[in-house]
Amino acid sequence: MLIRLREGSSASFAEQVASQIRQGVARGEIRVGEKLPSARELAASLNVNMHTVLRAYDSLREAGVIELGRGRGATVVSGDAPGIRSVLDSAAAIVADAAAAGITARELSWLIKGMA
């Protein structure tokens, strides 16, 4: 499981963590049944506050992607949720088209935010 956090991103660290875990699950890089690192471990790994990872895990739990145990464990319970993979494919195509058209990632981000 690879997590990359960008300082200047419009998404918060918690949103970035949740989004990347979700993408990993959708791509099959993180398998159903796989245990994720504890919030404390992942926070130490990424050098962020533990509550940041807990917020990310909470949003993943609400989305039905992971199950949080009574202890610290988080287990992936949902595989390739319907639609997520096609959204990822569409997003990749939009990013490629935007790059070809000379639209920067920041501009594209604002464009999409304006539509949402």
Added chain:
Amino acid sequence: MTATPARNSMPLLRRSAASAVACLPIAALLVTGLLLQPVLGSEMAIHWSGDASAPDGLSATWELFWAFAGITLALTLGTIALIMAGPHFRSGRLSAMITSLTGGILATAWIASAWATVDAPAPAEASLGARPIILAAAAVVAALVFLLTPPGASRAIEGESETDALELAPGERVAWSTRISSPLFTIIAVALVALASLCAIVGATSNTGGMLVGVVTFGIAALSTLALTPVQLTVDHRGIRLTSVILRIPLVRVGLASIENVTTDTIEPGQWGGWGYRISGSGRAYITRRGPGIIIYRHNASPIAITVPDPQQAAATANALTPTA
């Protein structure tokens, strides 16, 4: 066009010959059973004492025969399967030798006991004498199986490869982690826990103090094995860490400053001293199987190998975080 067909048929001939030799123990057991059937009674000597001069106990002759024959037959079929799988199973001939030896020992053990029983006036008065020498035949058969079986072809091994570092934006934080489990280590750990529990129960019920040694020995072995599965491999700003998930023991901890480079390769247990947590002349290693893994090269220290299903991202992340000279 001239010599090729003959050369190609050689491995098949050798495997057929090895299979025929592998059948000798079960054949000898069946023939002996058939020959001794008229003279063997319903009970035969078994469970020999230390000097084999008298049996510790008697067993029902034919129930024991069919149990030994069944196991020996299963081992013989397993041996043949391993011999025939040779080209696809690298350590096939070694495994075939071990299964053949096990089957051979079982067959010759029954033959020696039956022979001793027949020669004695009564099963309880049987003496093994020099008959255990026929167990050497099992070793000869196993050695022949090993020598006749052609060595398995090595699978194509991907060479060690340098992995490009991830491209990181200024200030970007990155962490990679995965959990590695080994079903084999889990089975061994469960078996060792069961043996420790058995020793504890036997010791408690029979008041045998010696069983405490078994409890401690198997207990320590079980804990050592449990430390090896599952484990968490993490690559982040602190370095590379391999930690036992159950016992929370760090097995490998390498700071980024001491890392020279991380590469990917097919990890061969033989090159690193075997399976498990190993320390050998090649360096330290955590090996669950022969397969892909990372090799951590350190400044002024021996390398460390870790088998991991997806080593590229781990190596790329480590190389991105490692300070360049």
